[in-house]
Amino acid sequence: MCQGYFKENRPKVDAILYSQNLKKPKLINFLVDTGADITTITLADALKLGIDVHRVIAPTRRMDVGGVGGPTDVYPIEGTIGLTFLDYSSETDKISFHIEFLERINLGPRLSMSILGRDLLDRFDIEISRVSGRINLKRNDFGGGGHICFSRPIR
């Protein structure tokens, strides 16, 4: 299970992004956006990840996407990327690693927040409870996509 939280009434979840092209894992703060078709990161987060934004943001790679806030441009970042969600259980004193693999994410230069879209969220049964203040993403094993889960004791 991956757990999120609310900030300013917006559902958020943190994930560590990792790929063979990224030298160091980086923590990225995502908006859980069940209305978005694709997972997209901001310009600031792309720079944080060490992505060559000049190569990615090229006119020939531009994709126009529609949104309820109006159309915008996004640019694909190819290459398998691991998104790692970590949770801690005080009962077992263990930390769980849940790694999802996406074949590509996208860069949205005009976005102010990075968003987890349905290309990833469709793999989960999602519970968003404002009463308890909890957001739970429970993996649906029939949801497609590669993933690995395991836990290990805190050292």
Added chain:
Amino acid sequence: MEDKEHIERILRTLDLGELQGVVKRGIENHKYFEENYDRIVKEYAGRIVAVISEKIVSVPFTSDISEAEKNFDILEREIGKENMGSAHITYIPKPNEILML
């Protein structure tokens, strides 16, 4: 098959200890961010903030690549390259700002 190879390559290079370290520091930064959120909104609404070890650095939000790179250099210089992985970096919406993504 190619995807499987990509995944295996990623898993081979995963350093769980490093991941745990990133998360541990990330949680501390997030906690500080939460505890000081009201002040952060007052001072930094409409900007991007980076929180690291109880230090806050902010830069303007921009969709211009060159400006974003300059701003990122400022963040990296102020909070340290080695701290970027676990820094809590986020855009602070203005009060009542409506985001339609």
